[in-house]
Amino acid sequence: MNLQALLRAHAGLDLDEADLERALRQRMQLLGLSERADYLAGLAGAELQALLELVVVPESWLFRDPGAFALLVRHVQQHAGPARRLRLLSLPCANGEEPYSMAMALVDAGVPPAWFSIEGVDLSQEAIARARRAVFPAYAFRGGDAGLRARHFAEVAGGYQLAPQIASLVNFRQGNVLNLHSDVPYDVIFCRNMLIYFDGASTAAALSRLSALLTPDGLLFVGHAELPALVRAGFQAVAERASFAVRKGGPAPLPPAPPPAPLATPAPVPRPAPALATPLASPPVPHAAGVRLHQAHDCLQRGQLAAAQAVCEAVLADAPDTADAHFLLGLVADGRADRNAAEQHWRACLYLEPAHYEALCHLALLASRRGDASAAAAWQRRATRVYARSHSGGGRA
Numbered sequence: 209m210n211l212q213a214l215l216r217a218h219a220g221l222d223l224d225e226a227d228l229e230r231a232l233r234q235r236m237q238l239l240g241l242s243e244r245a246d247y248l249a250g251l252a253g254a255e256l257q258a259l260l261e262l263v264v265v266p267e268s269w270l271f272r273d274p275g276a277f278a279l280l281v282r283h284v285q286q287h288a289g290p291a292r293r294l295r296l297l298s299l300p301c302a303n304g305e306e307p308y309s310m311a312m313a314l315v316d317a318g319v320p321p322a323w324f325s326i327e328g329v330d331l332s333q334e335a336i337a338r339a340r341r342a343v344f345p346a347y348a349f350r351g352g353d354a355g356l357r358a359r360h361f362a363e364v365a366g367g368y369q370l371a372p373q374i375a376s377l378v379n380f381r382q383g384n385v386l387n388l389h390s391d392v393p394y395d396v397i398f399c400r401n402m403l404i405y406f407d408g409a410s411t412a413a414a415l416s417r418l419s420a421l422l423t424p425d426g427l428l429f430v431g432h433a434e435l436p437a438l439v440r441a442g443f444q445a446v447a448e449r450a451s452f453a454v455r456k457g458g459p460a461p462l463p464p465a466p467p468p469a470p471l472a473t474p475a476p477v478p479r480p481a482p483a484l485a486t487p488l489a490s491p492p493v494p495h496a497a498g499v500r501l502h503q504a505h506d507c508l509q510r511g512q513l514a515a516a517q518a519v520c521e522a523v524l525a526d527a528p529d530t531a532d533a534h535f536l537l538g539l540v541a542d543g544r545a546d547r548n549a550a551e552q553h554w555r556a557c558l559y560l561e562p563a564h565y566e567a568l569c570h571l572a573l574l575a576s577r578r579g580d581a582s583a584a585a586a587w588q589r590r591a592t593r594v595y596a597r598s599h600s601g602g603g604r605a
């Protein structure tokens with residue numbers, strides 16, 4: 209088995225060969241090995257973990273995609289109580305930003321800590337060690353409200369230390385989504401911005417594990433770029449704006465996504481890279497527009513809707529037929545619960561690029577949130593046709 213296939217089988221990660229090669233050379237140099245075969249022969253256990261530490265992307269920040277935390281609070285307020293403690297899981301938790309944001313959101317909303325438990329799990333031992341330290345740099349605060357730091361943190365050397373009464377609400381452990389087990393299922397799982405690094409088979413394996421870990425009526429939160437994959441797999445989108453939450457069950461699954469066509473960029477963006485999280489399926493856009501759309505996408509991921517909108521509008525002013533700009537503006541509008549505007553933008557995107565698979569998926573979700581099952585089915589059928597054509601080599605719909 210080659211190195212790429214080994215890491216895919218072990219952790220689900222679909223890694224770029226050049227990134228892997230760089231990590232491998234770094235490890236070989238550290239171990240004083242000159243023969244690749246010698247290194248590969250000993251690649252298991254602690255050495256495999258050491259290699260993984262070099263290729264994972266534990267990029268996160270506090271209150272990333274704030275809509276998810278608002279829905280979490282409402283869900284816990286509605287379902288937890290003195291006689292029912294909800295079990296919450298953040299997988300992957302990176303350096304603790306996400307599970308601590310869950311804890312702060314709940315405490316700030318006045319939910320008694322006895323009503324919930326929070327676990328944070330990540331493949332990276334180094335990330336778990338940082339999570340336990342609970343010290344965050346200034347840039348980790350780019351998603352929260354202005355008072356967050358003053359309410360829950362104290363300035364220390366190297367950053368901001370989370371208050372012990374919040375930090376103590378989260379338990380951390382190292383673990384792998386592909387073989388994670390729990391005797392008791394979780395009521396809420398945050399699994400955001402990890403499946404974007406997985407290929408189709410690993411995503412399917414991870415989703416079957418996540419499904420087993422989730423209670424029948426539990427909530428699963430994913431990243432916005434991951435939502436269409438979950439809906440395709442048969443999960444049902446929750447009708448809440450900008451939360452990107454799903455439940456088990458739902459309408460007939462869509463087929464797996466076609467291989468995404470990445471946004472055009474002036475230079476190759478290394479994989480795995482959060483900036484490529486949205487598998488936007490458009491014909492190449494001019495380089496300058498591609499860069500700006502990546503910026504808009506980054507803003508969107510940080511919950512900076514106005515900034516994302518401004519960038520997309522500037523792109524459209526220069527190049528009015530940029531389908532991806534309309535697609536992102538649809539996400540901005542959806543984030544503001546403006547479903548009409550979201551629909552208009554996704555329709556505009558499809559007018560320019562009729563085979564824009566992600567726009568079709570989002571329109572299907574929008575229709576099913578509205579309770580319009582027949583429109584949802586029609587958008588899904590169109591998405592299915594796009595998929596089938598892309599796999600039969602027949603080009604765009």
Ligand SMILES: C[S@@+](CC[C@H](N)C(=O)[O-])C[C@H]1O[C@@H](n2cnc3c(N)ncnc32)[C@H](O)[C@@H]1O
Nearest residue numbers: 219264265266268300302331332384385400401
């Ligand atoms: C980009 S971070 C996402 C963190 C957080 N959920 C968020 O959305 O900000 C991706 C994380 O996935 C973790 N990861 C990658 N493969 C994993 C696996 N097989 N099991 C558990 N965690 C994994 C990485 O270590 C990394 O910390």
